[in-house]
Structures are given as structure tokens and as C-alpha cells.
């Protein structure tokens with residue numbers, strides 16, 4: 081392999097939600113064998129790596145982000161043999177595997193926590209954050225990320241423990257060196273098995289204020305800044321150490337989820353990249369997700385992301401995930417939603433930065449509406465009807481138009497979106513005008529045009545006329561990308577000499593006309609610019 085190729089910078093990462101990918105053992109839940117069976121599909125799409133949401137043993141109070149055994153596989157997905165089979169088969173096809181690692185908290189059913197809560201002087205007591213009541217109340221005013229009180233009183237020992245999420249997910253005490261040691265050992269366990277990296281869950285939450293000071297505002301549903309229960313200096317220190325550990329193995333990646341309140345704090349997200357070489361490799365910044373559909377707004381968000389990057393840092397982008405929903409929902413009720421999905425794909429796959437694709441986005445899957453009795457996400461159960469939870473964007477992958485969208489033969493853990501009759505992989509792969517076809521072509525284009533992988537980026541303007549325009553370039557190659565965010569046709573006066581249209585979301589349409597560039601509503605185009613080679617004198 082070309083030694084300049086850095087897979088986690090230049091490749092495309094596909095986020096698999098294992099419960100909903102493909103069921104092979106007829107229990108209505110996806111499994112590892114299901115992912116193995118669909119590797120051909122993924123290889124054919126052209127992705128370079130899979131990020132698997134957690135597959136460890138878990139009571140699934142928070143869909144597996146509540147782990148009881150970090151060195152094993154949840155039996156609903158298979159076992160260690162299945163995992164090794166998946167790893168091997170994926171590697172054989174050139175697809176890497178990224179595990180989701182939850183370092184901030186465990187399940188309350190984890191043996192560590194069971195021990196910890198058993199008595200005040202148990203050796204594992206200090207592995208979690210325990211506090212005696214203060215004036216017969218919780219030690220401070222911290223709230224969970226789901227809006228509830230974050231301290232749970234445990235009658236057995238008369239103290240409170242802290243949990244950033246559900247009370248079934250007690251936070252670990254990272255100020256105890258044994259915790260770090262245990263977690264690093266777990267990371268090494270997976271690295272030695274040959275996995276390719278980690279997605280680090282809510283990584284900025286690891287350390288809390290030593291003095292447990294009150295947050296200034298911490299109301300139910302408040303979106304005000306939370307200061308003392310996250311982003312402590314020690315997180316940076318531990319990420320440096322984690323990087324040293326990863327760097328002992330070749331070619332590994334860490335991508336950290338930065339859980340900012342309010343969401344989308346670009347400066348905060350990039351701060352966890354350190355110099356770009358000494359902390360996280362990549363950090364999820366949620367600001368693009370919260371950007372309104374308008375070229376000028378996208379321009380501002382993307383520029384800000386680039387401007388906050390450390391010199392050696394590398395950005396990454398995503399449009400959807402299992403917490404924030406599918407990007408199609410942000411297009412509103414529009415006749416043009418698939419056009420917009422294609423335009424979005426073009427943006428994701430041509431920006432400078434590693435693209436993450438959420439399973440199903442490549443066929444234009446949408447958020448489903450889930451009835452009260454179908455809710456699986458505890459978040460939805462607790463806050464219904466104000467918030468119906470995250471199930472609507474975790475529904476089974478739509479493979480074909482057969483029963484259950486071809487995902488399973490059994491009663492499903494979550495219903496499929498009713499649009500699976502028309503929106504499914506089989507239909508999409510047979511239709512050259514589908515959203516899928518755009519994803520696939522762009523993944524190909526990235527492989528043949530290195531400027532899209534590693535080239536620099538330069539914006540042509542600030543999104544004027546509701547068109548986003550930028551260049552991706554290397555010394556050997558220059559590409560021009562135009563994205564029309566508007567429902568109106570646009571005409572751009574640009575020197576079209578030497579431009580060759582190499583991709584369009586509207587392939588039947590030649591965008592170069594009469595020395596101008598013409599863009600249909602929501603059209604995106606990529607041009608290659610011929611480089612004038614000056615003879616040596």
C-alpha cells in the first residue's frame with residue numbers, strides 16, 4: 081500500500097448499528113454473522129472501515145452503552161468466535177473494524193459496580209464516584225445529560241453515586257489510577273486481537289471537578305453550559321497517554337465523541353486533538369448537524385471547523401447518527417428530499433476530512449415514527465410524549481421490499497420504516513438515479529481522485545447565491561465543487577475553460593453551458609480543472 085495513504089484520514093468510515101443491520105438467527109435483532117453476510121455489500125459500496133456501536137454484554141438499558149463485560153460479546157450478537165470471523169473477513173476485504181469503547185461509565189450490573197456498592201470499604205468502592213449526603217441531600221446540583229438528577233441514593237450504604245446518563249450507568253472514578261489501568265488493559269486486549277481503533281464514547285466527560293462544585297445553571301432540560309462535570313484538564317492528560325498506547329500498534333485510530341452542552345462547540349471538540357499528533361486522531365464535532373440548510377450557514381460552520389483545527393489535526397464529518405437522527409429529517413417536508421440527500425452526500429464526501437456514513441443514509445433512509453408501545457429507548461420512555469426517544473433513527477436496515485424489509489424473518493426489535501417498499505438496498509442498487517448511486521459513485525471518485533482524500537480545500541466565496549463552492553487540490557490535481565442549496569436554478573459566471581464535469585447529482589445534465597455554469601435546484605457538481613503544465617526552461 082502507498083505509504084502516504086493514511087486510512088483513517090483518507091478512507092470512509094461506515095457506522096453500523098448492530099441491532100439493526102442484519103439478522104441471521106431469526107430473533108429479530110441484528111448480529112455479527114449478519115454483518116459478515118453483508119460485507120460484500122459494504123465492500124461494493126466502497127467503505128474503508130466499520131464503526132460498530134457497542135457489542136459487549138449488556139442489559140441494554142442504553143442500547144449497549146451500559147457494559148457488563150468489556151472483553152466479551154453480547155450473546156444477542158454472537159460470540160468471540162463470530163467476532164474474530166468478522167474481523168478476519170472484513171480485513172480480507174480491506175475493511176477495518178473500529179470498536180465503540182465506553183470509558184466514562186459501566187452498567188450498574190458490571191461486577192465492578194456490584195462490588196463497589198456492596199460496602200463502603202470494598203476495594204472497588206473508589207472505582208466509582210460515591211459521596212455522602214450533604215445536608216441530607218445530593219452532594220451538588222448536577223443533572224444528567226438526559227435532564228434528570230445525576231446523583232442516585234443507594235440505601236444499602238447510605239451514599240449517593242454519580243451517573244452522567246441513566247442511573248443504571250454509574251460513572252467511573254478516573255481519579256483512581258486502578259480504573260485507568262483496567263481500562264487501558266481492556267483497550268490493549270482488543271488491539272492485540274487486531275482491531276483497528278476505537279470510537280470513544282463521551283470522552284470529554286471522564287473527569288469531574290475534584291471539589292464537585294455546583295454548576296451555575298443546571299435546570300431540567302436546560303441547555304446552559306455545564307462546567308464542572310466535564311472538560312477537566314485531566315481528560316487531555318489521559319488522552320495523551322491513550323495515544324501513546326495506541327501508537328504502540330501500527331495504524332490505529334481513535335475518534336472521540338465530544339459531548340458539548342450546548343452541542344456543537346467546535347473549539348472544544350478540536351481541543352481534544354491536541355497538537356493533532358498527541359491526543360485523539362479525530363473528534364466528532366456536532367456543529368454541522370445543527371446547521372440550517374443554507375449555503376452561507378454551511379460555509380460558516382465548515383470554515384469554523386477548519387479554523388479551529390490544530391496545525392497537524394484532521395477534521396471529520398458526519399450527517400447523522402444514532403443519537404441525533406437522520407439527516408433527511410432536517411430537510412423538512414420537501415418534495416426534494418432525495419435531491420437534498422444527494423447534495424448532502426456530495427458535501428460529506430468532498431470536504432476535507434474523514435467522512436462517517438450512518439448505516440442506511442446511503443439509501444436515503446428516514447426517521448420512522450414510533451408509537452408509544454414500540455419505544456425501546458429508555459430516554460423515550462422517560463420523556464414521552466415530549467421526546468419520543470431515539471428509536472426512530474435506529475430502525476432496521478432496509479434491504480429489500482420483502483417482509484420486514486429483508487432484515488429478519490422474526491418479530492422485529494423495532495419496526496421497519498413503512499417506506500421500505502420503495503427505499504431499500506435492492507431497489508437502490510438497481511437504480512442509477514438513487515441516493516445510493518450517488519454515494520457509490522462518490523466513494524469511487526474519492527479513490528480515483530486523491531485530491532478528494534488528501535487535497536487541501538479553498539472556498540471560492542462565502543456561500544453567496546445559496547451556492548457553496550470550493551476547490552480541492554494537490555499539486556497534481558485540482559477539482560472544483562459546486563453545491564446549489566437552493567430550489568432555484570442558478571447560473572454562475574465562472575471561467576469554464578479547461579473544466580471537465582466528472583460527477584453530477586444530475587448526470588443527464590451538462591452544467592457547462594455557453595461559458596457559464598448552470599446548476600439545477602439542489603444540484604451538486606464536481607469538475608476537474610486541467611492544469612497547465614509549464615515546460616522547464
Ligand code: NOJ
Pocket residue numbers: 142145146182245281282337402403
Ligand atoms: C453517547 C452515545 O452515543 C449514546 O447513545 C449514549 O446514550 C451515551 N453516550 C451514553 O453512553
